[in-house]
Amino acid sequence: MIELSGVGYSYGDSRLFGDITLSLAPGAFHFLTGPSGAGKTTLLKLCYLELAPDEGQIDIFGKDAAALNRDDIAKARQRIGVVHQDCQFIDHMPLAENIMLPLRVAGRDHAAEQNNLRDLMAWVGLGDKADALPPELSGGERQRAALARAVIMSPDVILADEPTGNVDWDMSLRLLTLLVELNRMGKSVLLATHDLALIRQAKAQVPARVLRLRDRVLQQAGSDL
């Protein structure tokens, strides 16, 4: 659903990576690892079109991203769930409304999804935080809320940037299970993480591919994991 071919990106003069080819097909589960500062977040931003590539082409849901106007980008994003690395919320709105935001923005009836919301919040351990404001949450709670927001629309693609950096191991596994379930429903998942234990755990559950971004190139990680 998202295809990168020969993509390169630089911030100013410093070239971050080049010639990246990546295909997020339906039902695919990818991990993205690499040292801090390698460009994982940047690659994800390219996938959800926050950044435009310096070279190469990005096809998104069958269309050339370079040809999309701003409204097309917005529409494409309604089919992509994103967990931002520093999870951002609307600070004056209660958590439940923040999680419902993608539905509201898409103009979908969010009254009908209340059950769905309740289940989802309970699964990520935020059952009693519906009325809390985002600044009142702990770091890990915010991360879980960001994941909940990313999946509430049941999007075709889920791009998660370090969604377990601040949560404990048990909770990491719950979040992983959620993503695996969605993946089994045919969603495509790209998950950037440093947590090798999590990757190992996931590989036991789904046929996940592990990509490593290092020294300006994207490689498939082998058995050295």
Next chain:
Amino acid sequence: MIELSGVGYSYGDSRLFGDITLSLAPGAFHFLTGPSGAGKTTLLKLCYLELAPDEGQIDIFGKDAAALNRDDIAKARQRIGVVHQDCQFIDHMPLAENIMLPLRVAGRDHAAEQNNLRDLMAWVGLGDKADALPPELSGGERQRAALARAVIMSPDVILADEPTGNVDWDMSLRLLTLLVELNRMGKSVLLATHDLALIRQAKAQVPARVLRLRDRVLQQAGSDL
């Protein structure tokens, strides 16, 4: 240097924990773990006096914290290095100046410390980022910068909240080594983390105590780690 005795804290009505007793003696190395939302960040905030306890007493550098005025608190903080969970910087100032901020605020001559700064930045892998602005950094780079800022003054106490959540394993070890070195110099370290692998690694290097905050109480973690 920081002593909590019988400390309890609640946000509004919901009691987070009670009767916590903890002593950060010179040369002590403590890990703080516990599920997400247990109150680790809150406990650290109590230690650097951002929050005042509802019950119990906090002694800081030999003085009762409740008796300190705002200037005394500022002065005490100049002896504490803090890594905030969502690392905060002054966004329009280059990274090097952000890291030097504690020196500047304390009125110390920061020209003399340039070498120190350069070594420190190189150690945490930010050698080439001195002139970057904080919003231009990756998540892991910001975390490393926050740790650099916390230790630049070589404070008596270092309180680090999840300082390795966004960095890869190799870098985590480098950061741990830095803290262990400082600890060997007599600094007291309290490190909140979810990363059990990191704790295990550390225990091989220093006689660290592992505290677990769970179900409203603080316990020493046993061999179950």
Next chain:
Amino acid sequence: MIALFTPSPTDPERLVPPSGITAQLTAFAAGAMAFLAVFALALMFATNRVADRWSAELAQTATIRVSAPAPQMAEQVQSVLTILGQTPGVASARAMGDDEQRALLAPWFGPDLPVEVLPIPRLIEVVEDSTGIDAEGLRLRLRAEVPGAVLDDHGRWRRPLIEAAERLRTLGVLSIALIALTMAAMVTLAASASLSANGKVIAVLRLVGARDSYVIRAFVRRFMLRALAGASVGTVFAMAAIAVFPDSGRDTGFLTGLGFRGLEWFVPLLIPPVAAMVAFWATRIAAARKLREIR
């Protein structure tokens, strides 16, 4: 634009922080400037009234002085009135009665002046209509037909006063223009500042797939209502202040009090909608600029 006042089902309005100092800023800027604008309007009306009155009272009257031996006086006055009746630009003309002339001369001669027996000229008051008279033509004709009649069109007295009146008018218009411009600039800047403080909200909205028009709508309506509310409060306060402003000067003839008369009271009511419009456009433009920074 009307639709902006009625919340839509997927009402984006709540996305904008309802309070906080940057939110107050737009309302307050609109309020303060509306307050000043009302006073400037009142000043403009007052100066306009003064200018009008001076123009009317000074520019549009003239005096004809008829000197003649007593027996011929009545006849000559009559000739002048006849001529005036044929002169274009004369609205009315009448000879002053003895009492009037006595009143006019009182400051110099005292109230007991025997006007009847004195050989003083008779005065004819001429009121011009809006076209005005051709003073030179009339003067020539009078010289030919009634040599004892002299036209005094008050030009000497009139000119400085009319200049002063015009200057007052300029002053009023100038202050209203200045304040209107400042108001627009303040509201624009306040909206930009407030929007800038909400950069995170905009980023989050784009991240979850909001269209630009949705984002803009979320802000525009809020800000417009804020400006409207602020300006309304400012306007009402200022109008109340002006209503109680001492206004004993109705008859001084030189300067009426600061205030509104009759229908003029409705003009300041235009200020809140204007402020809302300014906020509307300022917010649209600021939001569009902010959106251009992120994709």
Next chain:
Amino acid sequence: MIALFTPSPTDPERLVPPSGITAQLTAFAAGAMAFLAVFALALMFATNRVADRWSAELAQTATIRVSAPAPQMAEQVQSVLTILGQTPGVASARAMGDDEQRALLAPWFGPDLPVEVLPIPRLIEVVEDSTGIDAEGLRLRLRAEVPGAVLDDHGRWRRPLIEAAERLRTLGVLSIALIALTMAAMVTLAASASLSANGKVIAVLRLVGARDSYVIRAFVRRFMLRALAGASVGTVFAMAAIAVFPDSGRDTGFLTGLGFRGLEWFVPLLIPPVAAMVAFWATRIAAARKLREIR
């Protein structure tokens, strides 16, 4: 306060973002309000001048009309002058010459009036000093000693004009007060908004051990300089605009042009320091309030 202008070695100033819309806001608010304040000052001076002139020209002159048979006229005029010489509050007094009286009467009688032969009263012009004369006392004394002399203190003409002048004065003072208040409020709110947008800077500073005074200093100086700069620009622009404002009205006697005369030009120069002071206190207070929220 002077120390605030000279950077200290551990200069905290750079901690405040140098630009951005909230930064511009303080400067712009100060500039816009300074601009308006200069105009209000000019208005106040202009109205004050008018009021002064009217007070001086109208309130402080009186006329005494001496009616007497021709032979006794000179003697009676002399008696009146003697009495006036003894009256407190009289600065000078003199009998008008024939030419002057003729000029005064010209509008009514024409320039060829034979003043000498007419039985018209002689006029004595009295100029009052600042204390003014006791009109009733003088009137009584004149009635006793020179029955033909009547004091006309122009009260009838004077009152409405003086009222108008006073109203003009009120207007000027009112507008300067309004604008000063609005300026203070705008600068305060702009500073608060800007500070509020910098909440993170303050939090970071406290986190690394900055004292409150250090934080306040960091902001106060920046904001004060911004307000000073903004207000200076606004003041200069407004003064330039006023300098080129058409001012032909020096001699109209009724209303001088909007502008400054002589030393008055120095008064608007006070506006930038005042704006800086306002910003100084506004920032201090806003920063202290913000600091109270965090420990």
